[in-house]
Amino acid sequence: MWFKNKIYKSILLLFSFFALVSCNSNESKPIKLNSDSCDFCKMTIANGKFGAELITQKGRYYKFDDVACMIQFDKTSEVPSKVFFVNDYFKENELVAAEKSFFLKGGTINSPMRGNFAAFSSDKEQKEFQTKLNAEPMTWQQVYDSYK
Amino acid sequence: MKKLICILFSLLFSISNAKTIQVGSNLSVKKIKKALQLAVDGDTIVVNSGVYKEGNIIINKKIIFLGKGFPILDGQRKFEVVSINADNVVIKGFKIINSGYASLDDPCGIKVYDRTFVKIENNILDNNFFGIYLQNSRNCLIKNNKITAYGKQEQLIGNGIHCWKSDNLQIIANKISGHRDGIYFEFVTQSIIWRNISNKNIRYGLHFMFSNDDAYITNVFKNNGAGVAVMFTKNVKMYNNYFEENWGDAAYGLLLKEIADSYIFNNKFARNTSGIYMEGTSRIKVEKNVFESNGWGMKIQASCMENEIVNNNYRKNTFDISTNGSLVLNTFNSNYWDKYEGYDLDKNGVGDVPYHPLSLFSVLTEKTPSAMLLYRSFMITLLDKSEKVLPSITPDNFIDKTPLMKSLPL
Numbered sequence: 001m002w003f004k005n006k007i008y009k010s011i012l013l014l015f016s017f018f019a020l021v022s023c024n025s026n027e028s029k030p031i032k033l034n035s036d037s038c039d040f041c042k043m044t045i046a047n048g049k050f051g052a053e054l055i056t057q058k059g060r061y062y063k064f065d066d067v068a069c070m071i072q073f074d075k076t077s078e079v080p081s082k083v084f085f086v087n088d089y090f091k092e093n094e095l096v097a098a099e100k101s102f103f104l105k106g107g108t109i110n111s112p113m114r115g116n117f118a119a120f121s122s123d124k125e126q127k128e129f130q131t132k133l134n135a136e137p138m139t140w141q142q143v144y145d146s147y148k
Numbered sequence: 149m150k151k152l153i154c155i156l157f158s159l160l161f162s163i164s165n166a167k168t169i170q171v172g173s174n175l176s177v178k179k180i181k182k183a184l185q186l187a188v189d190g191d192t193i194v195v196n197s198g199v200y201k202e203g204n205i206i207i208n209k210k211i212i213f214l215g216k217g218f219p220i221l222d223g224q225r226k227f228e229v230v231s232i233n234a235d236n237v238v239i240k241g242f243k244i245i246n247s248g249y250a251s252l253d254d255p256c257g258i259k260v261y262d263r264t265f266v267k268i269e270n271n272i273l274d275n276n277f278f279g280i281y282l283q284n285s286r287n288c289l290i291k292n293n294k295i296t297a298y299g300k301q302e303q304l305i306g307n308g309i310h311c312w313k314s315d316n317l318q319i320i321a322n323k324i325s326g327h328r329d330g331i332y333f334e335f336v337t338q339s340i341i342w343r344n345i346s347n348k349n350i351r352y353g354l355h356f357m358f359s360n361d362d363a364y365i366t367n368v369f370k371n372n373g374a375g376v377a378v379m380f381t382k383n384v385k386m387y388n389n390y391f392e393e394n395w396g397d398a399a400y401g402l403l404l405k406e407i408a409d410s411y412i413f414n415n416k417f418a419r420n421t422s423g424i425y426m427e428g429t430s431r432i433k434v435e436k437n438v439f440e441s442n443g444w445g446m447k448i449q450a451s452c453m454e455n456e457i458v459n460n461n462y463r464k465n466t467f468d469i470s471t472n473g474s475l476v477l478n479t480f481n482s483n484y485w486d487k488y489e490g491y492d493l494d495k496n497g498v499g500d501v502p503y504h505p506l507s508l509f510s511v512l513t514e515k516t517p518s519a520m521l522l523y524r525s526f527m528i529t530l531l532d533k534s535e536k537v538l539p540s541i542t543p544d545n546f547i548d549k550t551p552l553m554k555s556l557p558l
Contacts, residue, residue, distance in 0.1 A: 034301045034350045034373060037398035044351045044374045044398060046328050
């Protein structure tokens with residue numbers, strides 16, 4: 001009897017694991033450089049420093065080559081977005097949650113669609129690059145609100 | 149008479165004032181940097197063949213910089229190879245290899261910083277991050293260079309010829325392959341791109357952003373990751389180009405986005421996923437082009453208006469035209485469509501019944517791409533035929549009123 005119980009348990013565990021996996025949609029999907037194209041401007045994404053990604057409430061993923069494209073996409077689309085991700089400027093093609101990021105705008109930052117936002121995962125990096133890039137610090141909310 | 153001779157001599161003297169400095173491993177001047185120190189404005193430096201690993205070579209005098217037998221300038225994967233910081237520089241006949249690789253600053257084979265009248269001719273650039281980079285420059289010529297890189301997907305690489313905030317450029321007869329974009333224009337005006345071959349680049353063969361009043365004529369764009377993109381631009385002339393074999397989900401022969409007042413004349417679009425993709429374009433004339441063996445000849449999004457599509461040949465495309473809306477704001481006139489099944493009783497060469505270039509199925513697949521599975525099934529053929537007679541899903545005013553019976557000799 002006890003071993004049967006164990007099997008049931010393991011099956012239960014397995015199913016709960018599947019359930020977990022299928023619900024696990026708040027994770028970012030990596031952007032494939034030079035292969036994925038921007039869902040707003042149609043350009044192929046080639047620079048892993050300025051890419052962005054969002055997940056809609058329905059769980060669909062959209063990828064962008066520029067933070068500006070993502071925000072404009074979000075403001076024109078009918079399905080509301082759930083999570084926003086942006087590429088960490090300091091790394092190569094790594095997505096971090098937009099809300100937790102620190103932004104810089106302008107200066108010598110040249111992003112593919114001239115949004116010219118760079119995102120950093122810590123305020124230390126943001127400060128370091130602020131003088132280097134001669135840019136202006138911003139929060140995610142300010143970035144998001146800069147488009148109508 | 150004496151005076152004249154005097155003047156002549158002084159003239160001769162002033163000409164011969166400009167000296168030539170020879171650089172070579174068995175000559176007195178062995179280093180290019182040394183020669184650059186010795187030179188003054190107007191001099192010529194001739195570099196004999198050999199391998200020169202001198203890091204970043206900065207040219208800050210108005211000199212003529214010539215290579216004899218293609219001397220190799222090696223950046224050893226660490227440096228920008230040649231930086232031009234003076235006007236009127238000529239650089240000719242070098243083989244420039246292995247520029248640095250960095251993602252924050254953009255090291256190049258040759259970079260021109262805010263200069264005018266620079267000529268870059270007959271060079272071979274191999275395995276550089278960016279090939280030739282013009283920044284804030286005017287009246288420059290880039291001619292007969294061969295630019296090769298070995299970029300792969302999932303990897304950061306620069307553009308072959310990258311021009312930024314420049315004016316009056318001539319980009320002539322270059323061969324570019326393996327870069328991110330073959331030729332990239334951003335904020336470049338009054339410039340011409342002529343007789344270049346841009347193949348097998350990772351992203352676009354040619355890429356225009358915010359660059360008004362330019363022309364590109366007789367270029368070949370083949371086998372690039374996503375074709376050619378002209379975006380956010382006004383008044384561009386595109387003549388006699390070949391857009392070929394750009395296959396892929398997001399690949400287009402020519403991607404037009406937010407462009408206006410341009411003229412597309414006598415180009416050939418062959419074997420692309422989509423010949424032309426248009427979004428937000430207005431007042432463009434597409435005349436005398438050939439669309440052959442494409443998946444879609446033209447994809448015109450509903451955001452396009454006042455475009456004129458005249459006298460083109462559409463042959464062997466799976467779909468000639470597709471669109472995502474029902475509003476028709478563009479005109480189609482006197483094109484040749486190989487799918488036209490009408491008749492010409494008065495024998496004037498023009499079909500007597502209008503042609504509907506939009507097939508039912510192209511509208512369906514636009515809405516649900518997976519419906520493609522059913523293509524060429526019996527039901528679809530039947531529906532397509534009935535749709536041609538009685539348009540229900542396709543907009544009924546989306547027509548060519550004067551379809552040609554014979555293809556145009558293009």
